[in-house]
Structures are given as C-alpha cells and as structure tokens.
Amino acid sequence: MNEIINFLKTRRSTTAKTMISGHINESDLNDILACGIRVPDHGALNPWSLTVIKYKARYRIGKEILAPEFVLNNPEATEEEIDFEKNRFLRASAVIAVLFKPVSHPKIPSWEMELSTGAVCSNILVAAQSLGYAAQWLTEWYSYNDKMIKVVGGKPETDKLAGFIYIGDKEKEPVERRRPKIENVINYLTE
Numbered sequence: 001m002n003e004i005i006n007f008l009k010t011r012r013s014t015t016a017k018t019m020i021s022g023h024i025n026e027s028d029l030n031d032i033l034a035c036g037i038r039v040p041d042h043g044a045l046n047p048w049s050l051t052v053i054k055y056k057a058r059y060r061i062g063k064e065i066l067a068p069e070f071v072l073n074n075p076e077a078t079e080e081e082i083d084f085e086k087n088r089f090l091r092a093s094a095v096i097a098v099l100f101k102p103v104s105h106p107k108i109p110s111w112e113m114e115l116s117t118g119a120v121c122s123n124i125l126v127a128a129q130s131l132g133y134a135a136q137w138l139t140e141w142y143s144y145n146d147k148m149i150k151v152v153g154g155k156p157e158t159d160k161l162a163g164f165i166y167i168g169d170k171e172k173e174p175v176e177r178r179r180p181k182i183e184n185v186i187n188y189l190t191e
C-alpha cells in the first residue's frame with residue numbers, strides 16, 4: 001500500500017497525559033510548521049496564526065495564566081489541582097497554539113475561514129505524528145480564556161483558539177480508539 005495512505009489510515013493521537021516531554025528537533029519543528037500553514041485557504045486570507053510555546057514559555061504561561069485563571073474560575077481548587085494546571089504545557093516538548101483570526105471579506109464567509117483553521121490543526125497533528133512524535137489536539141478550558149487568547153497574540157473580541165497541538169515523545173504506542181463504521185458516516189449518490 002502507498003506509504004502515505006497507510007500512515008493516514010493507521011495514525012493515532014497519543015494523549016498529552018501519556019506523552020513525555022523531550023526534545024523536538026528544530027528541523028522537524030520547522031517541517032511541522034511548514035505543513036501546518038500549507039492548507040486550503042479560500043482567498044488566501046491566512047485567517048489564522050500559529051504560536052509555538054516551548055522551553056521556559058511552557059512554564060511561564062502555566063504560572064502566569066493557567067494556574068491563576070484556573071483559581072479564578074475554581075476558587076475551591078486544591079494545591080494539587082492548581083499544580084496540575086500550572087504544569088499542563090510541561091507535558092509536551094512543544095505546544096503549538098492555533099488561533100483563528102477572521103478577516104472581513106465581502107464574499108468569503110467566516111465559516112470557511114474556521115474550516116481552514118481546522119485544517120491547520122490537522123496538518124500540524126498529522127505532520128508531527130508522521131515524524132514519530134506523540135501528538136494530540138486539545139482545546140480544554142483555556143482555549144476559551146481571554147488571557148490565553150491575548151498571550152498568543154489574539155483579540156478576544158474577534159479571534160478564537162482552534163486548539164493547542166501538544167507534541168512530545170511516546171512512551172509506548174497508543175491503543176486504537178473507537179472509529180466510526182464506514183456505513184454510518186459515508187453515503188454515495190450515484191444517480
């Protein structure tokens with residue numbers, strides 16, 4: 001079977017919970033990012049931006065945003081829960097935040113710009129997995145947090161976080177998850 005088809009038919013995300021923070025080769029990261037921005041984009045509007053969070057920034061954002069914002073929304077949080085929030089990004093070697101930045105256009109609807117942003121996330125995920133990394137697309141609560149949107153360069157009034165792609169190393173191969181039955185989701189129109 002064609003190598004790419006075989007990969008796409010069997011690739012699997014590794015949860016951030018089970019990945020190991022290690023090292024992403026710089027040229028791999030550049031390849032992943034190049035694949036991320038090579039997506040269908042109606043009108044070539046680039047209605048998205050990517051922010052790589054790595055090294056100390058993973059900890060800084062945890063300390064300055066994840067932990068305090070979590071406490072603000074969960075005043076009863078335990079020390080253990082707060083620590084977990086603070087260290088979220090440390091689960092990965094790098095986290096790529098993908099921001100949806102709609103552009104005002106007379107013909108192209110915002111929905112299509114959202115779809116293109118989803119394609120950016122997918123491409124990053126698939127590219128990272130194709131290089132053997134553990135990767136997962138997550139939104140979790142902080143994708144909907146204004147401070148988080150701002151720290152990755154967005155405007156909370158207009159922009160949305162499409163997600164964070166966590167990239168790390170695999171401890172072991174992930175187990176397969178439930179997949180849709182072909183006949184339940186694919187239809188053919190032939191006449």
Ligand SMILES: Cc1cc2nc3c(=O)[nH]c(=O)nc-3n(C[C@H](O)[C@H](O)[C@H](O)COP(=O)(O)O)c2cc1C
Binds near residue numbers: 013014
């Ligand atoms: C937009 C989006 C947001 C997601 N956010 C979460 C999340 O916050 N928490 C979670 O456990 N899984 C989340 N997931 C699902 C994970 O990526 C999950 O591991 C996925 O089912 C892996 O499937 P795969 O092996 O087909 O890549 C999200 C998926 C998408 C598309």
